[in-house]
Amino acid sequence: LRLLGELRRGIPDGQLRLHHQPQVRVHDGRISGVEALVRWQHPVRGLLPPSEFIDLAEQSGLVRELGAWVLDAAVEQAARWARDPECATVEVAVNLSTRQLTDPGLVDAVTGALARHRLAAHLLVLEVTETALAVDPDAAAATLATLKDLGVGVSVDDFGTGYASLTYLQRFPVDELKIDRSFVTGLGVNASDTAIVQACVQLARAVGVRTVAEGVETEEQRRLLAEMGCDVVQGYLFSRPVEAAAFQEWARAR
Ligand code: G
Ligand code: G
Ligand code: MN
Ligand code: NA
Numbered sequence: 001l002r003l004l005g006e007l008r009r010g011i012p013d014g015q016l017r018l019h020h021q022p023q024v025r026v027h028d029g030r031i032s033g034v035e036a037l038v039r040w041q042h043p044v045r046g047l048l049p050p051s052e053f054i055d056l057a058e059q060s061g062l063v064r065e066l067g068a069w070v071l072d073a074a075v076e077q078a079a080r081w082a083r084d085p086e087c088a089t090v091e092v093a094v095n096l097s098t099r100q101l102t103d104p105g106l107v108d109a110v111t112g113a114l115a116r117h118r119l120a121a122h123l124l125v126l127e128v129t130e131t132a133l134a135v136d137p138d139a140a141a142a143t144l145a146t147l148k149d150l151g152v153g154v155s156v157d158d159f160g161t162g163y164a165s166l167t168y169l170q171r172f173p174v175d176e177l178k179i180d181r182s183f184v185t186g187l188g189v190n191a192s193d194t195a196i197v198q199a200c201v202q203l204a205r206a207v208g209v210r211t212v213a214e215g216v217e218t219e220e221q222r223r224l225l226a227e228m229g230c231d232v233v234q235g236y237l238f239s240r241p242v243e244a245a246a247f248q249e250w251a252r253a254r
Contacts, residue, residue: 130162181215
């Protein structure tokens with residue numbers, strides 16, 4: 001509870017930070033975008049990962065303020081990169097919590113951020129989980145359709161860990177599936193994980209949806225994903241999530 005109070009004050013005090021993890025196109029090795037991941041620079045405890053405060057924020061409703069901050073900061077950063085000729089134009093992916101997806105104010109928050117920072121909608125991707133889509137599938141489908149009309153990309157995060165994946169692909173207008181790290185870890189080692197990844201890639205290709213594999217740590221995993229026809233890879237093999245300046249340096253060095 002104390003942490004919650006500290007977070008409530010910490011957001012307007014400017015204690016949140018964004019780290020960015022590169023996403024790399026499999027066919028030519030070029031950067032396609034980044035995933036923006038929030039951190040909390042706690043005045044006493046240091047830099048905290050989302051696992052230490054996201055659930056608290058979600059349960060208390062504070063995730064609304066946190067999510068609004070993340071969306072604005074990520075869009076601002078994406079707009080800066082889009083204007084920088086030195087930097088490849090990158091898409092920025094933002095994680096949405098369940099409460100954000102079901103918030104009737106989401107579309108206005110997204111259009112507001114895009115307008116404020118003059119970012120082209122196609123440079124923003126919103127990551128939603130299967131679990132969040134399941135809360136109110138009809139409302140979620142309507143929200144995603146509106147976002148798609150705006151030109152914003154929609155990605156299903158942690159794909160394969162939820163349920164009803166097949167019907168979801170039909171029902172929701174999504175552009176991308178993110179194959180969960182838990183399956184990628186077992187690639188080439190565990191027969192069932194390997195089969196699941198292969199099936200996800202084939203399924204996505206069959207319905208014209210891009211695939212991103214997360215948690216790619218080894219060259220062997222990257223090679224197998226390339227063979228399977230996965231589109232984009234993300235993980236420690238390329239880079240950990242880092243600050244914007246470090247990402248730019250990494251991108252330049254490639
Ligand atoms: O950064 P890290 O790899 O520790 O992220 C752990 C998890 O926290 C991610 O899987 C992601 O789903 C979640 N997360 C990170 N940033 C955000 C954010 O800005 N909003 C929400 N809702 N979740 C986030
Ligand atoms: O949104 P999501 O929960 O998928 O966020 C990705 C999380 O996974 C982040 O916390 C990030 O730090 C972490 N991560 C990213 N790449 C790797 C990786 O290659 N290996 C492992 N173990 N974790 C990763
Ligand atoms: Mn994610
Ligand atoms: Na994920």
